[in-house]
Amino acid sequence: MPNRRFEPGREFSESLDAADELRAFRTRFAIPDPQLIYLDGNSLGRPTRDVANRLRLAAEDEWARDLIRGWNAGWFRAPSRLGESIARLVGAGPGQVLVTDSTSVNLFKLTLAALALRPERTVIVSDALNFPSDLYVLQGCLELLGRRHHLALAPSPNGITVEDDDLLSHVDHRTALVCLSHVAFKSGFLYDAASVTRRAHEAGALALWDLSHSVGVVPIELDRWEVDFAVGCTYKYLNGGPGAPAFLYVRRELQEKAFSPIWGWFGQRNPFAFELEYTPGPGVERFLAGTPPILSLLALETALEVAIEAGIEPIRRKSIALTDYLIDLVDTVLEPVGFTLASPRETKRRGSHITLRHPEGYRISRALATEMGVLGDFREPDNLRLGLSPLYTTFGELWDAVDRIRRCVDEARYLRYPAERLPVT
Amino acid sequence: MPNRRFEPGREFSESLDAADELRAFRTRFAIPDPQLIYLDGNSLGRPTRDVANRLRLAAEDEWARDLIRGWNAGWFRAPSRLGESIARLVGAGPGQVLVTDSTSVNLFKLTLAALALRPERTVIVSDALNFPSDLYVLQGCLELLGRRHHLALAPSPNGITVEDDDLLSHVDHRTALVCLSHVAFKSGFLYDAASVTRRAHEAGALALWDLSHSVGVVPIELDRWEVDFAVGCTYKYLNGGPGAPAFLYVRRELQEKAFSPIWGWFGQRNPFAFELEYTPGPGVERFLAGTPPILSLLALETALEVAIEAGIEPIRRKSIALTDYLIDLVDTVLEPVGFTLASPRETKRRGSHITLRHPEGYRISRALATEMGVLGDFREPDNLRLGLSPLYTTFGELWDAVDRIRRCVDEARYLRYPAERLPVT
Numbered sequence: 001m002p003n004r005r006f007e008p009g010r011e012f013s014e015s016l017d018a019a020d021e022l023r024a025f026r027t028r029f030a031i032p033d034p035q036l037i038y039l040d041g042n043s044l045g046r047p048t049r050d051v052a053n054r055l056r057l058a059a060e061d062e063w064a065r066d067l068i069r070g071w072n073a074g075w076f077r078a079p080s081r082l083g084e085s086i087a088r089l090v091g092a093g094p095g096q097v098l099v100t101d102s103t104s105v106n107l108f109k110l111t112l113a114a115l116a117l118r119p120e121r122t123v124i125v126s127d128a129l130n131f132p133s134d135l136y137v138l139q140g141c142l143e144l145l146g147r148r149h150h151l152a153l154a155p156s157p158n159g160i161t162v163e164d165d166d167l168l169s170h171v172d173h174r175t176a177l178v179c180l181s182h183v184a185f186k187s188g189f190l191y192d193a194a195s196v197t198r199r200a201h202e203a204g205a206l207a208l209w210d211l212s213h214s215v216g217v218v219p220i221e222l223d224r225w226e227v228d229f230a231v232g233c234t235y236k237y238l239n240g241g242p243g244a245p246a247f248l249y250v251r252r253e254l255q256e257k258a259f260s261p262i263w264g265w266f267g268q269r270n271p272f273a274f275e276l277e278y279t280p281g282p283g284v285e286r287f288l289a290g291t292p293p294i295l296s297l298l299a300l301e302t303a304l305e306v307a308i309e310a311g312i313e314p315i316r317r318k319s320i321a322l323t324d325y326l327i328d329l330v331d332t333v334l335e336p337v338g339f340t341l342a343s344p345r346e347t348k349r350r351g352s353h354i355t356l357r358h359p360e361g362y363r364i365s366r367a368l369a370t371e372m373g374v375l376g377d378f379r380e381p382d383n384l385r386l387g388l389s390p391l392y393t394t395f396g397e398l399w400d401a402v403d404r405i406r407r408c409v410d411e412a413r414y415l416r417y418p419a420e421r422l423p424v425t
Numbered sequence: 426m427p428n429r430r431f432e433p434g435r436e437f438s439e440s441l442d443a444a445d446e447l448r449a450f451r452t453r454f455a456i457p458d459p460q461l462i463y464l465d466g467n468s469l470g471r472p473t474r475d476v477a478n479r480l481r482l483a484a485e486d487e488w489a490r491d492l493i494r495g496w497n498a499g500w501f502r503a504p505s506r507l508g509e510s511i512a513r514l515v516g517a518g519p520g521q522v523l524v525t526d527s528t529s530v531n532l533f534k535l536t537l538a539a540l541a542l543r544p545e546r547t548v549i550v551s552d553a554l555n556f557p558s559d560l561y562v563l564q565g566c567l568e569l570l571g572r573r574h575h576l577a578l579a580p581s582p583n584g585i586t587v588e589d590d591d592l593l594s595h596v597d598h599r600t601a602l603v604c605l606s607h608v609a610f611k612s613g614f615l616y617d618a619a620s621v622t623r624r625a626h627e628a629g630a631l632a633l634w635d636l637s638h639s640v641g642v643v644p645i646e647l648d649r650w651e652v653d654f655a656v657g658c659t660y661k662y663l664n665g666g667p668g669a670p671a672f673l674y675v676r677r678e679l680q681e682k683a684f685s686p687i688w689g690w691f692g693q694r695n696p697f698a699f700e701l702e703y704t705p706g707p708g709v710e711r712f713l714a715g716t717p718p719i720l721s722l723l724a725l726e727t728a729l730e731v732a733i734e735a736g737i738e739p740i741r742r743k744s745i746a747l748t749d750y751l752i753d754l755v756d757t758v759l760e761p762v763g764f765t766l767a768s769p770r771e772t773k774r775r776g777s778h779i780t781l782r783h784p785e786g787y788r789i790s791r792a793l794a795t796e797m798g799v800l801g802d803f804r805e806p807d808n809l810r811l812g813l814s815p816l817y818t819t820f821g822e823l824w825d826a827v828d829r830i831r832r833c834v835d836e837a838r839y840l841r842y843p844a845e846r847l848p849v850t
Contacts (some may be wrong), residue, residue: 030489040493047488055480055720063472063666064455067800068465075667102715104689105530112569128701133690133715136703140688144537144569153701186699235716241488242500242719263565264529265558274611274805276553276578278561290527290558291660294667295480296718375492380699 006328013399016325022318026392028306029239037397037404039376042213042353042387045239045303054302058295070294078297079245079266079288085304086247089238089312090211090230091221095283096249099234099300100266100292103212103246106231107137107179109287110248113258114177114206114229115141115149121176121205127154127162129184134210138179149176160187161344168199175205182220183213183351186379188323188343190218190351194225201226212236215247216307217319217352217390222249229254237352237389238307240300248287255283264289310391318390319352325395326354326388329402337409342383353387355379362421363414364405371413372404431753438824441750447743451817453731454664462822462829464801467638467778467812470664470728479727483720495719503722504670504691504713510729511672514663514737515636515655516646521674524722525713528637528658528671530687532562532604534712535654535673538683539602539631540566540574546601546630552579552587554609559635563604574601585612585767586774593624600630607645608638608776611804613748613768615643615776619650626651637661640672641732642744642777642815647674654679662777662814663732665725670717675709689714735816743815744777750820751779751813754827762834767808778812780804787846788839789830796838797829 006012017023029046038046062070074081083097090097100106111124124138135151142149154167162184171178178200183190197207211220211232216239222230230249234240250258259280265271266288269279280286307315323343330341334356342355358364361382368374377385386401408414431437442448454471463471487495499506508522515522525531536549549563560576567574579592587609596603603625608615622632636645636657641664647655655674659665675683684705690696691713694704705711732740748768755766759781767780783789786807793799802810811826833839 030485032485032490036492038492044488044493044495046492047484051488052481052484055484056477059472059477059480059666059724060455060457063469063476065457067461067463067471068469068802069794069800070469070667101526101530102689102717104691104715105526105687108687108714132699132701133693133696135701136688136690136693139703140686143688144686233716241484242495243716243722244720245718246715259568261565261569262530262533263561263568264527265561266529268558268561271558274557276557276560278564289533290529290671291658291668292527293670293718293721295669295724296721297668299484299720369494375494377493 006325008332010396010399013395016321016395020318020395021314022310022390025306025310026394029392031392035373037374037401039374039386039388039393039401041389041393042236042385043377044235044242045237045389046392047241048239048303048306050302051241051299054298055295058298075294078294078301079292080285082297082301082304083247085301085308088308089216089220090249091223092249093223093252096252097247098284098287099245099247099297100288101246103210103231103233104133104137106246106248107134107210108141109260109262110208110229110231110250111138111141111177111179112261114208115145117206117254117258118176121174122149123152123174123176124149125152125154125167125170125175125178126180127156127167129156129162129187129189130181131185131210131212134179134181160342161189161349167196171200171203171205173204175200175203177206177208179208181210181213183218185213186383186385187355188351188353190214190344190349193227194221197225197227213351217315219312219316227251234300238300239303241296244296244300245292250284250287260287260289262289266290266292306391315390319388320347322388322390322393322395322398323350323352323354326386326398329398330354330356333402333406337406352390353385356384356386357382358384360414363417363419364408366417367408367414368405370417372408374401374404431750433757435821435824438820441746441820445743445820446739447735447815450731450735451819454817456817460798462799462826464799464811464813464818464826466814466818467661467810468802469660469667470662470814471817472666473664473728473731475727476666476724479723480720483723500719503719503726504717505710507722507726507729508672510726510733513733514641514645515674516648517674518648518677520708521677522672523709523712524659524670524672524725525717526671528635528656529558529562531656531671531673532559532635533566534685534687535633535656535675536563536566536602536604537686539633539654540570542631542679542683543601546599547574548599548601549574549576550579550592550595550600550603551576551605552581552592554581554587554612554614555606556610556635556637559604559606586614586769592621596625596628596630598629600625600628602631602633604633606635606638608643610638611808611810612780613776613778615639615774618652619646622650622652638776642740644737644741652676659725663725664728666721666728669721669725673712675712680708685712685714687714691715691717731816740815744813745772747813747815747818747820747823748775748777748779751811751823754823755779755781758827758831762831777815778810781809781811782807783809785839788842788844789833791842792833792839793830797833799826799829
């Protein structure tokens, strides 16, 4: 087919790798087993090569030697210092981003802050594609506030996308907050966050975006889009490490009006004056709570340097190329063995992971991980989720992964695995 | 004086070290500069020698090699696994302690859980010695609940202790919760937590203890004392590292009735089923929120092994011997140069730090840290706080520290330092 952009075969994938402007970045990561194709960087990114050494320095040079003085030597400012690094990846001017707590705790804080800014309104709008964890936090907020509000979920009839009309039909004068994941965790659907935020504002509502599945892989312009609040996790495409601390963003204009419900001493105006009455700190720092986990923060800081050095525009270009290529391979190689694509085909509506459905998805995922050296993600009921991390995923890996997936089905290898779900232990 | 228990001089301090049953434990800690006398282990404990290597293994062997599989290989259970280690130090049977979030966030969760269990009551009782950070969290909870409750603080006229009668006169049929620090952060005053808990229960109130300044250095019997809730930090006497994750305790009988206000996915019954409606997990695990910072947790785990190996009874014996010895040195060596003791003299009312007051306390603390190799803590307005960490503090260090403090005043070295407070940067 002369009008095809991609050709079959490993050789062609290698030509794509040879032309990859980011190919040098793979060497920045610790990859002890290059035969293992890791397509789950959207759940937990790989470690950079520098991180083990950074942790050694943190323990031996900073903690052991500086002891309590380490707080003044740099730890105390770590939440805002790392926040400024994240700010460069999410289009935020200074003084609006902090790294602290977990995504859930940050979402809790910002949701309650937002609802307090719209006391006369009673609805939070989200969608059925949102990460359940986010929906739980929202449900908990509503319970805590005495069920005076309710949560309206825009539907996703196809399980892949949400239509603008379906979402916006829920947004009206009762809407306090529109709270969505920028990229949906299962399908990879990418919202037009600028447009949704504008429409939320037109209705007088505030907009809170969870950037967990987009930060570090999709260009984000929080300031330009006039987003009110955002949260996000740092252990996916930002490679911050398991459970790395999350971030939050509060638009400058809202900072003096918005309050964290958790009045922690790191959010107090002057934590070391030990005053008995809480006075919120200036600006976004009032959204800090307790003492942040410094070792995890320093590991993340090392990883952020790599993403910032690569730059979000080249990362997005490669992400699009990787996802385009994988979708082409799904169409040509995997559809014939029973897979269907469960991610948006439209480039601008797609993050950096691709989901495939197959009736035997669970057993296939077990076989791939156990004996075929392909580590992806399984999501109920039958989704194989393949995350493409532009800083280290290669086109050659995608060719090999698809070839192994095809063989897994062709050779019926998955039949050796039970369909009963393994417990998470 | 033949009836004195302690003799003056360095030689005597060395004899105390020679008889110290825990003296071998000092070698388990990384101490790059043995000339520096570190008396701030009550703010940030020293790192164990093993921690740098544990972090390297976490990064290189677990994260880099296991990748997402690390969660099943051990990370997922880390909050409860470490919780069971802490449980051994706080007298808790299994299934009641978790390591997660910060002390502030945990206090927030448990305070709201407690108030929901006493809906008809409107008062939280605490005291004026409580860590301001805890008071801030309590104030924030009351604000969030629409100021239906108020916070009653028992006074401490001497700034050192709280009299039982002063505290208990605030506890009555309106009291929902008695929330106190087991050991006061400034004076080191130690409550009789069993007695206060019993009296709270007699009034129908619940009891929540912050164990931050007692865990790892004072015997704690949460189950036997029938404590309802507890929180605590792990970076002081437990040596978990800067901002190491905190712990929480929920008494077994309350677990199915109590709810966390933060409905995070780690507290959901089955987080990986991705159900859209939150159902709290069984037992204490419902008090988990978001994804925990694993690197910081694993560093803490290594440190906990040392404390558990030493055992809380020998630690308490040495803590008492250290504080007795230091108080004796204060009386004999430092009182003549203007210091007064601002900690309880009664052994059973004392934690493991000793506070001295001196009109020039701030400048003295600067001189000690800058040129005299004694690193303690300064707390406004004039308190020198000296933390004695039985696992690595020696009697010889106490003699030397007191000798240096005396010289600092005798030789007027502090006069070289301005009284203006340095900013925390």
